[in-house]
Amino acid sequence: MAAGTGVGQTAQTFTGDIMDSNCVKMGSHAVMEKEHGIADAKACTLGCVKNGAKFVLYDNATRMTWDLDDQTKPEAFAGEKVQVKGSLNAAANIIHVQSIRKM
Numbered sequence: 146m147a148a149g150t151g152v153g154q155t156a157q158t159f160t161g162d163i164m165d166s167n168c169v170k171m172g173s174h175a176v177m178e179k180e181h182g183i184a185d186a187k188a189c190t191l192g193c194v195k196n197g198a199k200f201v202l203y204d205n206a207t208r209m210t211w212d213l214d215d216q217t218k219p220e221a222f223a224g225e226k227v228q229v230k231g232s233l234n235a236a237a238n239i240i241h242v243q244s245i246r247k248m
Contacts, residue, residue: 154232156243159211161204161229162186163222163245165193169203169210174224186224194223202229202240215242222247 164186168174174189183189194200200219202211213219213229219242226248231240 156230156232159202159204159229159231159233159240160227160248161202161209161211162226163190163219163224164201164203164210165190165198165223166201166212167193167198169201172205172208188224190223191220194220202227210238212237212239213242214239218242218245221245 164174168177168189171177174183174186177183177189177193178185181189181192183192190200194216200213200216200223202213203209211233222245227245228248229240229242230244230246231242233240
C-alpha cells in the first residue's frame with residue numbers, strides 16, 4: 146500500500162464542524178455573517194458553497210482542517226458539529242468520507 150493513498154487504510158473518526166473552505170480560512174463565519182446579514186453557520190456555509198467554496202471539516206480545538214472527497218453528504222450537516230468516519234489521505238489532506246453523523 147502506498148502511503149497516504151487512502152486505499153486499504155483503516156477508517157478513522159474525525160470530529161469537527163462542517164464548514165466551507167472560504168470561512169474556514171478566517172476560523173469562523175463571523176465576518177461573512179456580518180457582511181452578508183446571514184443569521185447562522187448553516188446558511189453561511191450553504192451560501193459560500195453555492196458560490197464556489199467546498200465543504201470541509203474543521204476542528205476548532207486543534208485548528209485542523211480537512212478537505213472532504215464527498216461534497217454531497219456534508220450538505221445535510223452544514224454548520225453543525227459532526228463525526229466523520231473515513232480514511233485519511235494524509236499527503237493530500239483529504240478524508241475519504243464513509244459516513245457523517247451529527248453530534
